[in-house]
Amino acid sequence: MPTKIEKDSVTGQMTTGHEWDGIKELNTPMPRWWLYTFYACIAFSLVWVVLYPALPITGATGLLNWTARGALPAQQAAERARIEPMMTRLRAATPEQIAADPELRGFALAGGRVAFANNCAGCHGAGGQGAPGGFPSLADDDWIYGGGFDAIQHVIRHGVRANESDEQRGIAMPAFRSTGMLNAAQVNDTAEFVLSLTGRSTDAAAVTRGETLYAENCASCHGDRGEGNRDLGSPRLNDRIWLYGGDKAAVIHSIAYSRAGVMPSWQGRLDPAMVNMLTVYVHALGGGE
Amino acid sequence: MSVIQPTPPPVEETPLYVSHQKVYPRVVKGAVRRVKWAVVILLLGLYYIVPWLRWDRGPNAPDQAVLVDMGHARLFFFWFELWPQEIYFLTGVLVLAAIGLFAVTSLFGRVWCGFTCPQTVWTDLFMWIERKVEGDRNARIKLDQGPKNRAWWRAKTIKHAAWLAIAMATGGAWIMYFNDAPSVTWAMLTGQAGLTVYGFFALFTATTYVLAGAAREQVCTYMCPWPRFQGAMLDENSLVVTYRDWRGEPRGKPNDPTAGDCVDCKACVHVCPTGIDIRDGQQLECIGCGLCVDACDDVMQRLDRPKGLIAFETLKNLAASEAATKGMAPGAERLAQGMAVRVPQKILRPRTLVYAGVLTAALVVMLGAWLLRETLTLTVLRDRAPLYVQLADGGLRNGFTLKLAQKLRGELALPLVLEGPPGLRLLVQDAALDAEGRPLLTTREDGITQWRALVTAPEGMRLRGSTPITFRLLDAQGRTLLRQSSVFLGPDR
Numbered sequence: 001m002p003t004k005i006e007k008d009s010v011t012g013q014m015t016t017g018h019e020w021d022g023i024k025e026l027n028t029p030m031p032r033w034w035l036y037t038f039y040a041c042i043a044f045s046l047v048w049v050v051l052y053p054a055l056p057i058t059g060a061t062g063l064l065n066w067t068a069r070g071a072l073p074a075q076q077a078a079e080r081a082r083i084e085p086m087m088t089r090l091r092a093a094t095p096e097q098i099a100a101d102p103e104l105r106g107f108a109l110a111g112g113r114v115a116f117a118n119n120c121a122g123c124h125g126a127g128g129q130g131a132p133g134g135f136p137s138l139a140d141d142d143w144i145y146g147g148g149f150d151a152i153q154h155v156i157r158h159g160v161r162a163n164e165s166d167e168q169r170g171i172a173m174p175a176f177r178s179t180g181m182l183n184a185a186q187v188n189d190t191a192e193f194v195l196s197l198t199g200r201s202t203d204a205a206a207v208t209r210g211e212t213l214y215a216e217n218c219a220s221c222h223g224d225r226g227e228g229n230r231d232l233g234s235p236r237l238n239d240r241i242w243l244y245g246g247d248k249a250a251v252i253h254s255i256a257y258s259r260a261g262v263m264p265s266w267q268g269r270l271d272p273a274m275v276n277m278l279t280v281y282v283h284a285l286g287g288g289e
Numbered sequence: 290m291s292v293i294q295p296t297p298p299p300v301e302e303t304p305l306y307v308s309h310q311k312v313y314p315r316v317v318k319g320a321v322r323r324v325k326w327a328v329v330i331l332l333l334g335l336y337y338i339v340p341w342l343r344w345d346r347g348p349n350a351p352d353q354a355v356l357v358d359m360g361h362a363r364l365f366f367f368w369f370e371l372w373p374q375e376i377y378f379l380t381g382v383l384v385l386a387a388i389g390l391f392a393v394t395s396l397f398g399r400v401w402c403g404f405t406c407p408q409t410v411w412t413d414l415f416m417w418i419e420r421k422v423e424g425d426r427n428a429r430i431k432l433d434q435g436p437k438n439r440a441w442w443r444a445k446t447i448k449h450a451a452w453l454a455i456a457m458a459t460g461g462a463w464i465m466y467f468n469d470a471p472s473v474t475w476a477m478l479t480g481q482a483g484l485t486v487y488g489f490f491a492l493f494t495a496t497t498y499v500l501a502g503a504a505r506e507q508v509c510t511y512m513c514p515w516p517r518f519q520g521a522m523l524d525e526n527s528l529v530v531t532y533r534d535w536r537g538e539p540r541g542k543p544n545d546p547t548a549g550d551c552v553d554c555k556a557c558v559h560v561c562p563t564g565i566d567i568r569d570g571q572q573l574e575c576i577g578c579g580l581c582v583d584a585c586d587d588v589m590q591r592l593d594r595p596k597g598l599i600a601f602e603t604l605k606n607l608a609a610s611e612a613a614t615k616g617m618a619p620g621a622e623r624l625a626q627g628m629a630v631r632v633p634q635k636i637l638r639p640r641t642l643v644y645a646g647v648l649t650a651a652l653v654v655m656l657g658a659w660l661l662r663e664t665l666t667l668t669v670l671r672d673r674a675p676l677y678v679q680l681a682d683g684g685l686r687n688g689f690t691l692k693l694a695q696k697l698r699g700e701l702a703l704p705l706v707l708e709g710p711p712g713l714r715l716l717v718q719d720a721a722l723d724a725e726g727r728p729l730l731t732t733r734e735d736g737i738t739q740w741r742a743l744v745t746a747p748e749g750m751r752l753r754g755s756t757p758i759t760f761r762l763l764d765a766q767g768r769t770l771l772r773q774s775s776v777f778l779g780p781d782r
Binding site for chain 1: 303305306307309511673674675678681683686688718739
């Protein structure tokens with residue numbers, strides 16, 4: 001409250017009575033309409049509080065019942081309508097055609113990146129780098145089911161061992177130890193042979209024994225020299241890329257107890273245009289085939 | 290015994306708010322007014338005409354000379370074109386403008402306020418219309434005090450209609466700086482423009498109408514921050530609009546020999562657009578427009594006295610004249626004595642030298658930045674996940690995203706080569722190869738092309754940790770146009 005209104009001796013003007021450490025404020029009256037403008041702002045804010053969610057109380061959405069979340073679907077619908085012509089073209093085109101058309105390709109790579117982050121990155125990593133324990137890298141040059149557009153799209157559409165589609169990829173590898181097909185020593189010998197395919201075995205005698213076991217039990221799917229078989233989804237065993245780890249313990253575990261990664265089928269879950277965009281994006285990640 | 294208390298002095302109650310006193314500036318003719326008209330015509334002409342100037346930039350580019358293209362994130366100014374990441378050039382122009390304003394203020398006072406500020410310019414235009422419709426000062430006062438009859442309604446309607454028309458032209462012209470002028474004008478006239486266009490049009494129409502029509506001097510007195518801190522730029526060597534009180538006082542009748550030159554005709558008060566009395570000395574409300582100089586000169590001329598009772602004068606000279614004429618009686622001798630001690634304005638002083646220095650430095654930096662500005666840039670972003678990829682044959686691969694920005698028109702196809710340990714292989718997805726098998730990066734005119742480059746170290750190279758590599762973009766003659774360094778990453782062990 002102003003305490004001491006007095007006349008300033010220098011200017012002859014009255015003070016407001018406010019004083020800070022000896023500094024006094026002259027009273028220079030403003031036009032009153034400024035005050036009314038201030039009142040109008042307060043009135044505006046009151047109207048705002050009544051109409052819009054302004055109070056930090058759950059459910060206080062205001063008379064207009066407006067929420068940011070409630071406004072989102074309309075924005076999304078508008079955005080979908082905006083890109084619909086592009087999506088129609090993407091649905092009608094094959095991944096090869098999309099990749100050959102710079103405009104479609106640019107759109108597909110951008111859209112595929114988002115779709116990948118939303119649906120795929122949880123297992124395959126943000127940049128398709130994969131994850132230990134059976135989530136294959138999509139950025140390398142090793143493709144279990146093939147790295148062409150058709151092969152990639154087939155896996156996206158139908159999944160792997162998820163029993164969601166009749167055309168799913170992947171067959172079951174027998175668990176040789178737990179089914180009694182091989183004993184512990186035989187598993188060890190087979191593993192030594194598998195390691196020898198990449199020059200990493202340490203026991204020549206075991207390799208010799210394992211070669212026969214491998215030929216009888218493994219070669220039908222993984223190939224005579226570990227070349228793998230893309231039709232069956234049997235990984236190559238003669239390269240540097242190991243889905244479940246390439247050390248002896250991991251190989252023994254794979255032979256003894258089998259491995260069977262699962263990927264859901266995305267056909268029906270995703271718009272066909274989005275499947276096409278994902279195909280082009282995944283193909284571009286590691287250069288495809 | 291009773292203690293006698295001194296009577297407290299009577300306290301005048303000054304209200305915190307007053308009702309607004311409307312200012313009725315009178316018409317004035319003279320040298321300053323002529324300069325002001327010239328400035329008004331020049332600035333308003335520039336404002337309204339510039340968006341319509343065309344500038345040929347070739348196909349696929351706007352042909353508007355000055356355009357802020359928000360949608361495509363480009364700023365066009367005649368032969369300049371700025372990308373958003375070069376917005377600091379605009380910042381630089383604003384810095385130059387600010388320092389220039391400081392320098393001009395320290396030399397010539399509030400010339401910005403009085404002559405070139407949009408608030409002053411548009412208010413001048415609105416007052417001109419007001420005078421044309423309602424008449425000069427006395428007629429307007431009479432109209433406002435008189436009954437609200439037919440004539441009153443007629444005058445007010447015409448005036449506000451004209452004001453609104455100018456306000457709409459002003460708001461409309463503002464939109465044109467952000468859109469193609471002919472097409473946005475047509476769209477607005479036919480009701481096909483977007484909500485944003487109409488919204489900003491309405492906003493700038495309203496601000497022009499309210500600020501130039503109603504608020505006027507109150508913008509300068511109560512709203513504008515510039516009058517508050519420009520006092521820091523002014524000193525006793527700055528030119529300010531001043532009443533030479535040593536010459537004018539004491540005020541009196543023209544035929545009174547004991548009186549000074551001021552005849553107290555109040556011409557200076559009546560022409561003042563902010564409604565103050567310059568004879569009270571320097572005050573915040575004075576915008577330095579100098580109209581009182583014209584008004585007083587006119588009166589002095591009619592009285593056959595020398596001009597310059599109110600003048601653009603330095604406070605230093607004012608003090609000198611005052612000291613020299615102290616105690617002298619009014620008359621020609623006092624005037625001659627007062628004018629004789631005046632010295633030319635001191636232009637070079639620490640303040641103006643500092644402003645000039647900063648201005649020059651900013652100018653040099655900006656010019657240098659502009660001359661060194663790259664119109665073709667290559668950006669290399671290395672993949673963060675994965676940092677490197679193990680290949681089936683034991684090789685390693687790193688992925689990079691390359692962005693090639695071409696700020697000029699015209700398309701290029703430039704070969705890209707990789708510098709690094711011999712053996713590294715470079716593959717750019719979807720890039721054509723030149724005769725020597727090098728990938729060709731093509732540009733998009735006034736746009737960015739994006740490429741994905743894969744660099745492979747074959748089995749046996751055993752690149753561990755971080756290995757420096759450099760991407761080089763060559764021109765047709767094989768010279769290096771651009772280089773960007775990065776690293777090739779491999780496992781640590």
